[in-house]
Amino acid sequence: NAGVTQTPKFQVLKTGQSMTLQCAQDMNHNSMYWYRQDPGMGLRLIYYSASEGTTDKGEVPNGYNVSRLNKREFSLRLESAAPSQTSVYFCASSLPRTGDQPQHFGDGTRLSIL
Amino acid sequence: KNEVEQSPQNLTAQEGEFITINCSYSVGISALHWLQQHPGGGIVSLFMLSSGKKKHGRLIATINIQEKHSSLHITASHPRDSAVYICAVFSNTGNQFYFGTGTSLTVIP
Numbered sequence: 001n002a003g004v005t006q007t008p009k010f011q012v013l014k015t016g017q018s019m020t021l022q023c024a025q026d027m028n029h030n031s032m033y034w035y036r037q038d039p040g041m042g043l044r045l046i047y048y049s050a051s052e053g054t055t056d057k058g059e060v061p062n063g064y065n066v067s068r069l070n071k072r073e074f075s076l077r078l079e080s081a082a083p084s085q086t087s088v089y090f091c092a093s094s095l096p097r098t099g100d101q102p103q104h105f106g107d108g109t110r111l112s113i114l
Numbered sequence: 115k116n117e118v119e120q121s122p123q124n125l126t127a128q129e130g131e132f133i134t135i136n137c138s139y140s141v142g143i144s145a146l147h148w149l150q151q152h153p154g155g156g157i158v159s160l161f162m163l164s165s166g167k168k169k170h171g172r173l174i175a176t177i178n179i180q181e182k183h184s185s186l187h188i189t190a191s192h193p194r195d196s197a198v199y200i201c202a203v204f205s206n207t208g209n210q211f212y213f214g215t216g217t218s219l220t221v222i223p
Contacts, residue, residue, distance in 0.1 A: 099203075
């Protein structure tokens with residue numbers, strides 16, 4: 001069982017470059033999430049998708065775009081990377097977004113912006 | 115303002131010790147989750163609680179809804195328990211998760 005798969009695992013970018021982080025889940029979950037994790041802070045929600053074709057902004061959406069390509073895949077795009085976007089990014093999925101459903105996380109993408 | 119506070123931030127224990135990690139929250143919740151993040155970075159869900167107590171092997175989680183407090187206990191700790199433990203709550207008004215900053219546990223053989 002693959003669960004939630006994120007690619008790449010590591011990436012170094014220069015300021016102003018663009019890139020897309022990929023995420024796919026094989027658990028037939030409706031809800032998918034992108035979080036960032038920074039030192040001394042809890043996970044913060046960037047974007048959320050309740051189902052294919054729908055996306056909603058989270059706590060820190062500025063500088064990011066997302067695409068829910070189909071039920072399995074949810075990608076995160078940085079159009080013009082900035083050093084402040086250096087972080088570890090996690091994709092997660094769950095059955096409907098309710099408190100009684102556990103989230104399943106990918107292994108994370110360590111992104112450095114120089 | 116942090117909706118979820120964990121203590122301690124860092125914890126070092128000798129193998130075999132009983133460990134307690136605390137989580138306090140300030141919002142109304144429908145559920146509280148305990149997560150484990152290993153040094154490799156992956157995050158896994160350990161427990162989901164809305165009341166009372168749950169036990170999985172050597173791990174026990176409790177929650178007191180009235181006091182807005184939860185504890186994660188590890189009995190007979192082992193070096194493989196070394197990880198960051200994260201408390202997360204699902205707000206029943208904001209319909210979103212809030213995450214604590216984590217407790218970094220190191221168990222020394």
